[in-house]
Amino acid sequence: MRRTEADRCPGVLAVHEAADGGLARVRIPGGVLTVEQLDVLRLAASDLGDGRLELTSRGNVQVRGLTADGPRELSQRLYETGLLPSITHERVRNILASPLSGLDNQSAYDVMPLVSAVDRALCSRPGLAELPGRFLFALDDGRGDLSGVQADVLVRAVDEREALLSLGALGVRVSWAEVPEVMVAAAEAFLAERDGQEWRIAELDDGEHRILHRLGLRTTDELPTATSTITAGQHGAAMVVTVPLGSLGPEQAAVVADVAEEIRITPWRSLVLVNGADQRARLDEVGLVTKPDSPWNGVTACAGQPGCAKALADVRAEAWRVTPRLPRHGRPMHWSGCERRCGKPAGEFVDVLALGNGYSIDGERM
Ligand code: SF4
Incomplete structure (x- = not known):
C-alpha cells in the first residue's frame, strides 16, 4: 500500500x-x-x-x-x-492493556505490571521513534476484550506461564519473561520490512509472516475467538x-x-x-453513567463543528439531543460530521452521518 x-x-x-x-x-x-x-x-x-x-x-x-x-x-x-517521559518517543507510546486486569476474577494473568516494561523497552530503542503514530501494542489478560481493537502487536494471556504473541491471526507461544522484548522486536521487524509508506502491519503485503520469519519464530497456535x-x-x-x-x-x-x-x-x-x-x-x-442499561453506553462521536473544519454539522450537540431516542438493536452507535467517520468503532455499528442538511442512519435519511 x-x-x-x-x-x-x-x-x-x-x-x-x-x-x-x-x-x-x-x-x-x-x-x-x-x-x-x-x-x-x-x-x-x-x-x-x-x-x-x-x-x-x-x-x-x-x-x-x-x-x-x-x-x-x-x-x-x-x-x-x-x-x-520521552521527547523522542512520545507519539509511539500506544500501549493498550485490559482495563480490568487484576481487578476482578477474569484475568488469566495480570498484564498491568507489564505495561511499564513494554513502555521502557519501546523508549529505549532509538530506532522505534520512527514508528508511525498509529502503530498499536496491546496486552490482553486472556478475557478477549482487546481482540477487537486491531492492534499491530497483540499479546494475549494463556495462563500464568505463557502468552500468545499475535500478529493478525498468527499466534506464537512465548513466556511472560520474553513478552516486552519480543513485542518491541516485532515493531523493529515491521520497520525493517516496510518501505516507508505503511503505517500498520496489516498494510504490509504478507506482513505477519514476514515479521515472524525475520524474528525466527514459527506459528504455534491460532488466536482464540472468545471475546468479551x-x-x-x-x-x-x-x-x-x-x-x-x-x-x-x-x-x-x-x-x-x-x-x-x-x-x-x-x-x-x-x-x-x-x-x-x-x-x-x-x-x-455529575452526568457519569454507572448503569449497564444506559442509552449512553457505546455511543461515540467525532469532533464535528466547531472543532473540525471538514464537519458538516455540530454532531455532538445533536447527539446529546436525540441519542436516547434512537434505535440501536444491540450495536454501538457512532456520529460522524463527514464521510471520514473518524473514531468509528471496530465492527458493526449504527452509522449516524451528517449530510449538511440533516442526517442519515445506516444510509437512510433521518
Ligand atoms: S469525521 Fe469528518 S467531521 Fe468528523 S472529525 Fe473526522 S474529518 Fe472532522
Whole structure:
C-alpha cells in the first residue's frame, strides 16, 4: 500500500492545528493515570484549553482549543507529572492493556505490571521513534476484550506461564519473561520490512509472516475467538463509568479524582475507577453513567463543528439531543460530521452521518 500523505498523528510536541485551536494528544500507556496526573490534566485543560478532556479509542487523552502558548506550558506540566517521559518517543507510546486486569476474577494473568516494561523497552530503542503514530501494542489478560481493537502487536494471556504473541491471526507461544522484548522486536521487524509508506502491519503485503520469519519464530497456535466487553457498573474492586461521548468535563474529572485511588481509561471511552465503589450517587450527579442499561453506553462521536473544519454539522450537540431516542438493536452507535467517520468503532455499528442538511442512519435519511 503506497501513501501520499505524511503521518500527522498529533502528540503533545507536535500539536494538530484544528479549527478550534491546538489539539494535543497525550499518550497514556495502559490508560493508567494516578489521581495526581488526572488533576494535572484537568487543570491544564481548564487553564490552557477548552476545559474538557477527550478520551480516545486507544485509552489516550486529548486537550483541545489550546492557545498559541498552550503546547509549551502543557508539555512542561506533563513532564513534571511523569506523563511525558520521552521527547523522542512520545507519539509511539500506544500501549493498550485490559482495563480490568487484576481487578476482578477474569484475568488469566495480570498484564498491568507489564505495561511499564513494554513502555521502557519501546523508549529505549532509538530506532522505534520512527514508528508511525498509529502503530498499536496491546496486552490482553486472556478475557478477549482487546481482540477487537486491531492492534499491530497483540499479546494475549494463556495462563500464568505463557502468552500468545499475535500478529493478525498468527499466534506464537512465548513466556511472560520474553513478552516486552519480543513485542518491541516485532515493531523493529515491521520497520525493517516496510518501505516507508505503511503505517500498520496489516498494510504490509504478507506482513505477519514476514515479521515472524525475520524474528525466527514459527506459528504455534491460532488466536482464540472468545471475546468479551466491559459494561458500566461494579466489577470486583472497581467501578466502570461511561463518559458520555467520551468528553470528560472539569467537574466530572474532579469527582473521579476524589473517589478513585487510580484511574484506567478504556478503549471504549469509559473509566475504570479502582476502589471507586459506593460512590454511584456522586458519579451520577455529575452526568457519569454507572448503569449497564444506559442509552449512553457505546455511543461515540467525532469532533464535528466547531472543532473540525471538514464537519458538516455540530454532531455532538445533536447527539446529546436525540441519542436516547434512537434505535440501536444491540450495536454501538457512532456520529460522524463527514464521510471520514473518524473514531468509528471496530465492527458493526449504527452509522449516524451528517449530510449538511440533516442526517442519515445506516444510509437512510433521518
Ligand atoms: S469525521 Fe469528518 S467531521 Fe468528523 S472529525 Fe473526522 S474529518 Fe472532522
